[in-house]
Amino acid sequence: MQHGRSTSFGLLVSVISAATFGMSGAFIKPLLESGWSPVAAVTMRALIGGVVLLPFALVAVRGRWAAVWRGRWRLLGMALVGVAGTQVLYFAAIQRIPVSTGILVEYLAPVLLVAVVWARTRKAPRLVVLAGSVVAVAGLVLVVSPGGAGAIDPLGLLLAVAAMVGCAAFYVIAARPSDGLPPVALASGGLLLGAAALAAVGATGLLPVTVSFADVPLFGNPTAWWVPLLVVGVVATAIAYAASITATEILGSRLASFTGLLEVVAATLYAWLLLGERLSLTQLFGGLLILGGIALVRADRGDEAAPRRVSRRTRGRVPTSAAPSQEPTAPLG
Numbered sequence: 402m403q404h405g406r407s408t409s410f411g412l413l414v415s416v417i418s419a420a421t422f423g424m425s426g427a428f429i430k431p432l433l434e435s436g437w438s439p440v441a442a443v444t445m446r447a448l449i450g451g452v453v454l455l456p457f458a459l460v461a462v463r464g465r466w467a468a469v470w471r472g473r474w475r476l477l478g479m480a481l482v483g484v485a486g487t488q489v490l491y492f493a494a495i496q497r498i499p500v501s502t503g504i505l506v507e508y509l510a511p512v513l514l515v516a517v518v519w520a521r522t523r524k525a526p527r528l529v530v531l532a533g534s535v536v537a538v539a540g541l542v543l544v545v546s547p548g549g550a551g552a553i554d555p556l557g558l559l560l561a562v563a564a565m566v567g568c569a570a571f572y573v574i575a576a577r578p579s580d581g582l583p584p585v586a587l588a589s590g591g592l593l594l595g596a597a598a599l600a601a602v603g604a605t606g607l608l609p610v611t612v613s614f615a616d617v618p619l620f621g622n623p624t625a626w627w628v629p630l631l632v633v634g635v636v637a638t639a640i641a642y643a644a645s646i647t648a649t650e651i652l653g654s655r656l657a658s659f660t661g662l663l664e665v666v667a668a669t670l671y672a673w674l675l676l677g678e679r680l681s682l683t684q685l686f687g688g689l690l691i692l693g694g695i696a697l698v699r700a701d702r703g704d705e706a707a708p709r710r711v712s713r714r715t716r717g718r719v720p721t722s723a724a725p726s727q728e729p730t731a732p733l734g
Contacts, residue, residue: 411651412699415660418644423667425637427675428619428629435626436613439492442630444599444610447484449634451592454643458589468581469590475582476590478574484595484642487567489602490560497557501545506561508541508665510568511658511698517569518655529701530655537662537694543687544665572658575649584650588642620675659698662691 425446432442462469469476487507495503512534515526525531575587603610616623649657666688673680 407651408699411648411657412660414644415648415652415657416663418641418648419661419663420667421636421641421644422661422664423637423669424671425633425641426668427671428633428637430672430676431617431619431624431629432613432626435615435617436611438609438611440489440599440603440608441610441612442633443488443492444596444603445630446633446638447592447596447599449631450638450642451589451596453635453639454585454589454592458583458586461583462586465581468579468583469586471580472582472587475574475577476587476594478570479587479591479646480594481598482567483571483574484591485598485602487564487571489599489608490564490567493608494557494560494564497554498561503557503561503564504545504665505541506558507564507568508662509538510565510572511655511662512538513565513569514572514655514658527701529697533659533694533697533700535694536697537659537691540687540690540692540694541662541665543690544669544684546681546684569654569658572649572654572661575646576652576654576657579650584646585643588639588646592638592642656695656698659695662695666691 429442429446433439491503491507494506515530515534519526526534579587602608614626617626617629618624619629645657645661648660652660669678669680669684669688672678
């Protein structure tokens with residue numbers, strides 16, 4: 402009963418994460434069209450999000466600084482892979498291939514997680530998980546409606562696949578046992594370190610860094626450039642990352658990654674509401690399929706009885722969170 406309640410809470414937080422993450426495209430697009438480069442926009446996004454969460458992180462880790470040191474590799478992985486690496490790879494990919502194709506490839510991450518566990522354990526996933534994977538991917542295809550015109554650039558496709566691996570790694574890192582490190586501290590530290598890494602990439606000249614202080618169109622009216630940037634930094638980054646990490650610690654990487662597909666649905670809805678982009682019945686049906694796929698994956702109860710691993714450092718301590726941390730090793734989710 403307790404597990405069911407915590408899972409329901411985790412699903413609610415994951416939906417909040419997807420809804421907030423999905424706002425980024427609709428608010429970042431006007432900045433990109435006004436002259437901001439992707440690296441500049443993402444760097445500022447991560448910096449604002451990290452700074453907003455920093456006071457909450459400092460309060461959360463007060464008296465528990467040892468947990469920050471124990472979680473240093475998790476923080477570094479979140480920064481380099483979950484924040485900087487995945488986004489740079491994705492933006493580099495969509496410079497060569499259609500955006501819809503890049504999104505489709507990156508969001509195959511849940512299927513990759515299922516395949517990795519299958520390969521590592523040599524145990525086939527349950528039929529309900531396989532069915533959920535197929536249904537969710539079918540819905541994803543319908544939502545993004547990738548165009549098939551022209552040949553696909555091999556390097557662009559390779560970069561998109563690398564972004565998919567990074568996206569999967571984000572969920573694995575977030576699902577690691579917290580060992581006393583609060584989710585808000587992981588989110589803030591990861592964002593701030595990620596912003597520093599992105600700034601370093603921009604300084605090398607590998608990817609262009611340009612900004613514009615001109616007004617941008619938003620809600621049909623000229624708006625100061627900092628307004629959409631602030632919305633993205635606070636809502637679609639600070640709240641989104643903190644919620645995603647919290648949900649993944651509760652749900653595990655597999656279920657959280659499938660629920661994360663709702664971000665694509667949310668992004669499509671925001672683009673329709675804020676940018677006036679077309680929303681078709683096919684896309685709506687695709688969204689329903691994604692929900693169906695998530696429900697099927699959620700229906701797999703095989704992992705609930707799995708014993709929780711306890712590290713030597715935390716054995717005998719009172720848990721710092723009511724939500725059970727889950728190892729990303731088999732089985733995920």
